[in-house]
Amino acid sequence: xxxxxxxxxxxxxxxxxxxxxxxxxxxxxxxxxxxxxxxxxxxxxxxxxxxxxxxxxxxxxxxxxxxxxxxxxxxxxxxxxxxxxxxxxxxxxxxxxxxxxxxxxxxxxxxxxxxxxxxxxxxxxxxxxxxxxxxxxxxxxxxxxxxxxxxxxxxxxxxxxxxxxxxxxxxxxxxxxxx
Numbered sequence: 001x002x003x004x005x006x007x008x009x010x011x012x013x014x015x016x017x018x019x020x021x022x023x024x025x026x027x028x029x030x031x032x033x034x035x036x037x038x039x040x041x042x043x044x045x046x047x048x049x050x051x052x053x054x055x056x057x058x059x060x061x062x063x064x065x066x067x068x069x070x071x072x073x074x075x076x077x078x079x080x081x082x083x084x085x086x087x088x089x090x091x092x093x094x095x096x097x098x099x100x101x102x103x104x105x106x107x108x109x110x111x112x113x114x115x116x117x118x119x120x121x122x123x124x125x126x127x128x129x130x131x132x133x134x135x136x137x138x139x140x141x142x143x144x145x146x147x148x149x150x151x152x153x154x155x156x157x158x159x160x161x162x163x164x165x166x167x168x169x170x171x172x173x174x175x176x177x178x179x
Contacts, residue, residue, distance in 0.1 A: 052099055054095075063099070064091050067087060067091060067099070067102060067103070067106065068087055068088060068091060070106050071083040071084045071088075071106060072087075072088075074110055075110060076110045076114060079113060079117075082117065082139070082140060083105075083106075083136065086135070086136050086139055087102065090135070098132065101130050101131050101132040101133075102132045104127075104130055104132075104133075105127075105132045105133050108127065116133070116137070117133075117137050117140045118140060118144070119137075119141070
């Protein structure tokens, strides 16, 4: 989904800024869109779309800020906190291969990534070999082990939805659920 978003953001301004004569020829619109779209949705899993330039401080700062923003603004509060803190702590010590691994993790979909990090489902093999994913999953596992009660955690392979069907005790509490 993130790749699709980037493809749309990069191609829509080109379409809108093109003149009327090029809009009359559908081939001229399709080629740039498909060319840039295929760059983001390649099946080989490479990060061709991200220019990793660590040669000077300004480009390094921009790249780090962009990745830090992507890790803190995912849309899942839990992932925002986990990934944002981990990236903030580790991004300045990463080399180019580490940054590529981080980009692969940031390109994963939120529900899948959350289930894989919390152990609800097994990740696919390419994700399970990613060093950044492994480090973040280890951090999550350590935090679960050290700070959460075992009865609040889901058993491996089960959904982690405990709490939504719990009853609130009290005179003005709802009849059922956590609403």
